[in-house]
Amino acid sequence: MAKQKLLEVKNLKQYFPAGRGEVVKAVDGVTFDIYKGETFGLVGESGCGKSTTGRTIIRLYEATDGEVLFNGVNVHGKKSKKELKELNRKMQMIFQDPYASLNPRMTVADIIAEGIDIHGLAKTKEERMQRVYELLETVGLNREHASRYPHEFSGGQRQRIGIARALAVEPEFIIADEPISALDVSIQAQVVNLLKRLQREKGLTYLFIAHDLSMVKYISDRIGVMYFGKMVELADAEELYRNPIHPYTKALLSAIPLPDPETERTRKRIVYDPAQHGYKDGEELEFREITPGHFVLCSEEEYKRYRAMYA
């Protein structure tokens, strides 16, 4: 079965003015596809542009340059209200901070049903509440919770409310921006299991943005590694962990602390220095395929070397 592209990101750029005529190139020419039904993990350090990429895809920011195609339709550019609404229904987002992302003055029912109301997905009040109850149960809460306010819930429960809100409009694609990093370890596992179950049941596609690499590996089918606004490596999750090629990826992987004292005692950390590439001025860096499905940002010369080593 050929994999169907759900989302195509082409040479996406997002620049922010930094004053005095300078610009910050938060996302600087990123290209990747996300296939239907998969989880695409995006990792990198803070400031590398991974969250900006997610937010630009869903058009929280207007892209500086490049294209985002969702089911073949361009997300950016001029759109009628109706077209935009349709796109917004299919793409939803789950945010990092479950404390800041829920309006404290709205009840859980109103938070979850906001999308249902906007898109007119329920004809009667009863139907609307019925949907809310179903959603609450789907995410492991119960119907009594509907009339309460966000402050009455713990972090993990709030994140479940955020997930229910995203699911309310029956999206195809969910961008989860660090959805578990604010939660305790024992609660993280609950939320990750929930996300995986929902994916199985509803055929959802995820863009999972995180800096916790072991969780990203667990949940993702493919992973992209970002560094300073560029994607430096992209591969299947297994492949990326087994055969990292770009020196930055190697450094990143060597820095994850593993819950295993024996390995930790003998591990060597690798430090990445961007100067180590020794790129000459004007050398063209391109995202090249080293082995099938495994892409690395490299120069022509590095490409030959990587090919010789890995292909």
Next chain:
Amino acid sequence: MEKILQVNDLHISFDIHAGEVQAVRGVTFDLYKGETLAIVGESGSGKSVTSKALMRLLPTPPSRIKQGEILFEGKDLTKLSEKDMQSIRGAKISMIFQDPMTSLNPTMTIGKQIMEAILKHQKLSKEEARKRAIELLQLVGIKNAELRMKQYPHQFSGGMRQRVVIAIALACNPKILIADEPTTALDVTIQAQILELMKDIQKKLGMSIIFITHDLGVVANMADRVAVMYAGKIVEIGTVDEIFYNPKHPYTWGLLASMPSLDHKDTELYSIPGSPPDLLNPPKGDAFAPRNPYALKIDYELEPPMFQVSDTHYAATWLLHEMAPKVEPPAIVRERMKRFADIVARKGGKPRG
């Protein structure tokens, strides 16, 4: 080994409008000279409250040390006057916090902030203090220390700021360094550097570290011994090998099993059901019982005492009682246990972190 700090049966409560929150409910542990003791637990387990109590940083009211003692150099810190405490805090016991952005004063130069700590506790002239501050910056790996002294916190990156915070904490050669989630706000590559730095400095200065975190990966990297806290109590304590390869408490099992290991993928993550108890009304019996798939009838009635597993390893679970039924821990934990015998054998006798 020499004990540098003893905490005995510490109880701390917060009196709030709704009643008494029993944040710490009987914590006992020793800290040895030169070791790193990690305290792990979820938010609300009492790990930060315990560590702040050691420094007497909890505001009273609402907090109150109900009972117990903290013995350091022959003195009970719970009974010291604020003035006596000031000669210990920052000088003999020092602390670094989670957020390097908020623990520095944005309106003071870095140099001034380090010198402040030195001048407060040591009889040095300003010039000597300045020299010492430069040495400290060099010790924590900050280059161009002389120039950096004159800069403000906003001119430093997160990792660099945490280095400055460490330099301030080390200003008076403390005997004990308490690190409360010192790397949680940092990126993994920066985290690795800071952890390396802390280990390095510990080797040089021979201080003891209490390392508070919820990241078991960091614990595996840093700790000699580990205390696992749940609902205001230590439920298991042992050497790092004992806790990671021979855990006895079902809560420790749950924590270890809910981390994705790098080679398991298709199986669902083990997750501890439910959420931590409300310490306004702590449950009767074992506080973990309602979330514990291995709970016995007695867990709902009576709190388990600490059972001894080895000279260094204790756990508070009725499963260790001689009359308890035999249970199988989760598969991931069983795999870890298989490695324990090897590790003990390789180290010859008792495992030591």
